[in-house]
Amino acid sequence: MSSKSPVEETFISHLVELRNRLVKASIGIAVVCALLFWWPGPDKVYDIIAQPMLSSLTGKDSKMIATGVISPFLIPMKVTLLVAFVISLPWVLYQLWAFIAPGLYAHEKRLIAPLVISSSLLFMSGVAFCYFFVFGRVFHFINQFSPDSITLMPDIENYLEFVMSMCLAFGATFEVPVVVVILVRMGLVSIAKLKEVRPYIIVGAFVIAAIVTPPDVVSQFSLAIPMCLLFELGLLVAPIFVKATQAPEEAS
DSSP: OOOOOHHHHHHHHHHHHHHHHHHHHHHHHHHHHHHHHHTTOHHHHHHHHHHHHHHHTTTTTOOOBOOSSSHHHHHHHHHHHHHHHHHTHHHHHHHHHHHHGGGSOHHHHHHHHHHHHHHHHHHHHHHHHIIIIIHHHHHHHHHTTSOTTSOOOOBHHHHHHHHHHHHHHHHHHTTHHHHHHHHHHTTSSOHHHHHHTHHHHHHHHHHHHHHHSOSSHHHHHHHHHHHHHHHHHHHHHHHHHHHHTOOHHHHO
């Protein structure tokens, strides 16, 4: 019989641990999804997601439509799964942190745990900001230009694609402070250099906003301005993280 080398055993044990963490993360998403299916239900979840659009259509006698045969069934299911993933994101990121934590030094663990928590909170804050602040203003702004001779009846599948892309864009955008902290902590760029290139970053924020948002001023400013403010927040907290996570030899 051939015995496995220590390297092979270590590699296999890491794969087993990764599988267990993925299973636990999937179970967490499935539990949240099952709860949402039970209450309030996929139809109510979609109604909540569609509320910003429906509110902007008030007074124009318009409703959303479904052009696909199974769209009224399939789209609410997709929305419920998406909401379940966002709600369970802290649990998913915790499983990721638990997988890599054993291989980290003590000073590195002091960095990972706050980053996992802050990443979850920032992503969900971006999604919430998009839903509660941006959607209503964007839809109202766009519908103002709709002629009275046109009846607005958005397709639910197209609306879902729009909502997913916008929520993903804002959720990723709100991770700017985390990106700044990681770049500074890894020594790839200094705080002084980031302050020096601040004007280019501001221009880049507006370019990114123009690319990932609809072609209207409201949504572009709604994304670009938070990006600039979050970049400034990253500059403020990065030195604190760097100092708190220094190795003993670095501190000395």
